[in-house]
Amino acid sequence: MPDRFLRVALTAALVLLALFVAQPYVTSLLFSADAPRAVTARGDLSQAEASTVALFERAAPSVVYVFARAQQGAMSFDPETGERRQGGGEQTGSGFVWDAAGHIVTNNHVIQGGGDIQVRLSTGEVVPATVAGTDPNYDLAVLKLGRVSAAPPPIAIGTSGDLKVGQFTYAIGNPFGLDHTLTTGVVSALQRRLPTAEGRELSGVIQTDAAINPGNSGGPLLDSAGRLIGVNTAIFSPSGASAGIGFAIPVDVVNRVVPNLIRTGRTPTPGIGIVAASEDAAARLGIDGLVVVRVLPGSPAAAAGLEGVDSATGELGDIIMGVNGRPVRRLADLIAALESAGVGSSVALQVERDGRAITLMVTPADMGQRRR
Known part of the structure; x- marks a missing residue:
C-alpha cells in the first residue's frame, strides 16, 4: 500500500513538473498575437483635448517658417544673451500671417542683417519675401510675401490688456527647425522688461512657461480662444534651450507698431x-x-x-x-x-x-x- 501511494504521488509530481515546464510553450502557442490586434475604441476626446486640437487646426495655417541668409560681417542683436553677434550663415525663425495682402510679422532679430529672405508656408510652399519695415526698438519686422498659389489666412487678433496670470497659453513655431510645433503653458507673469537693440528696453512683456526654444522667435503666442496675444521673442536659459521662462511682445504693442511698418516702413519714436x-x-x-x-x-x-x-x-x-x-x-x-x-x-x-x-x-x- 505505501509503495502504491508513493508511485501515485511521484507520478502526480512528474505531471505537475511537466505542466510547469511546458506552460510557457503552450501559452505562446495558444495566445501569441501573430496578426494585427483589434483596435479598442477610445471614445470622444476630452473637452480640453478637443479644444486644443481645434485651436491648432485653426491657427497653424497662419504660422510660417522664416529663412534669412545673413550677410557676412553683418551684426545682429541676440535677445537671449543681450549681445550683438556676427552675421553669416542662415538665420531661421517663425512668423505669422498678418493680413490678406500677404504681410508676415516676425522678430527683427530673425531677419536682421539678412539678404535673401524666404518663407515656407504651412502647405510646404516656399515663397520669397521682402522687408516691408523693421523696428529694432520693439524687435518687430514685417515681411511682404511674393506671389503665392493660395493666400494663407491671417491670424486672429486678441488683446493683451486684460490678460491674467494663470491663463492658458499656446505657442506655435519652428523650434530647432521642427515646423509647426505646438507647446502649451500659462501666463507666468506680466509687465516684465526685456532689453532690445540700441540699449532700449521693452516694458509690459508677457512671461510664459510654454516651451519656447531657438526657432520659436517671431511665432505667435495664443490664448485659449486661438487669438494672438503676443509674439514670442526670447527665452531665459543658461543652456540655450527651454527652461520654462519665455517672453513675448504683447499684442497691443504689435497692433500699434505693425500698421506703421506696413504704411511707412518705420515706427514713430x-x-x-x-x-x-x-x-x-x-x-x-x-x-x-x-x-x-x-x-x-x-x-x-x-x-x-x-x-x-x-x-x-x-x-x-x-x-x-x-x-x-x-x-x-x-x-x-x-x-x-x-x-x-x-x-x-x-x-x-x-x-x-x-x-x-x-x-x-x-x-x-x-x-x-x-x-x-
Missing part, C-alpha cells in the same frame, strides 16, 4: 529731447527719479521749459518724478509713458526743481524723424 543720467548715477545721489542732464535745443523739452544740469556750476536741474501721475524712476519708465501717449499728445510731467514740485506740459515729437 515718441520723445521729448533730453539726455538723462543713468539709474546708477541717480541712486548714488539718493534720487528716486530721472535726472535731466541736458535738454536738446529746439526739442519739446526745451519748449516746455525743462532744465538740465548747470554746466557752469554742476548744480542739478530738473528731476522727472512722474508722467500723467505714473511714477518715473528710470528712463525706461519715461519711454513707456511717452510711447503709450504717442506723438503729438500732450503729457503732464511731474518735476522736482530746487526741492519744489511743479508740473510741466510737454508734447512728444517723433525723435527718430528729427535724426533723419
Whole structure:
C-alpha cells in the first residue's frame, strides 16, 4: 500500500513538473498575437483635448517658417544673451500671417542683417519675401510675401490688456527647425522688461512657461480662444534651450507698431529731447527719479521749459518724478509713458526743481524723424 501511494504521488509530481515546464510553450502557442490586434475604441476626446486640437487646426495655417541668409560681417542683436553677434550663415525663425495682402510679422532679430529672405508656408510652399519695415526698438519686422498659389489666412487678433496670470497659453513655431510645433503653458507673469537693440528696453512683456526654444522667435503666442496675444521673442536659459521662462511682445504693442511698418516702413519714436543720467548715477545721489542732464535745443523739452544740469556750476536741474501721475524712476519708465501717449499728445510731467514740485506740459515729437 505505501509503495502504491508513493508511485501515485511521484507520478502526480512528474505531471505537475511537466505542466510547469511546458506552460510557457503552450501559452505562446495558444495566445501569441501573430496578426494585427483589434483596435479598442477610445471614445470622444476630452473637452480640453478637443479644444486644443481645434485651436491648432485653426491657427497653424497662419504660422510660417522664416529663412534669412545673413550677410557676412553683418551684426545682429541676440535677445537671449543681450549681445550683438556676427552675421553669416542662415538665420531661421517663425512668423505669422498678418493680413490678406500677404504681410508676415516676425522678430527683427530673425531677419536682421539678412539678404535673401524666404518663407515656407504651412502647405510646404516656399515663397520669397521682402522687408516691408523693421523696428529694432520693439524687435518687430514685417515681411511682404511674393506671389503665392493660395493666400494663407491671417491670424486672429486678441488683446493683451486684460490678460491674467494663470491663463492658458499656446505657442506655435519652428523650434530647432521642427515646423509647426505646438507647446502649451500659462501666463507666468506680466509687465516684465526685456532689453532690445540700441540699449532700449521693452516694458509690459508677457512671461510664459510654454516651451519656447531657438526657432520659436517671431511665432505667435495664443490664448485659449486661438487669438494672438503676443509674439514670442526670447527665452531665459543658461543652456540655450527651454527652461520654462519665455517672453513675448504683447499684442497691443504689435497692433500699434505693425500698421506703421506696413504704411511707412518705420515706427514713430515718441520723445521729448533730453539726455538723462543713468539709474546708477541717480541712486548714488539718493534720487528716486530721472535726472535731466541736458535738454536738446529746439526739442519739446526745451519748449516746455525743462532744465538740465548747470554746466557752469554742476548744480542739478530738473528731476522727472512722474508722467500723467505714473511714477518715473528710470528712463525706461519715461519711454513707456511717452510711447503709450504717442506723438503729438500732450503729457503732464511731474518735476522736482530746487526741492519744489511743479508740473510741466510737454508734447512728444517723433525723435527718430528729427535724426533723419
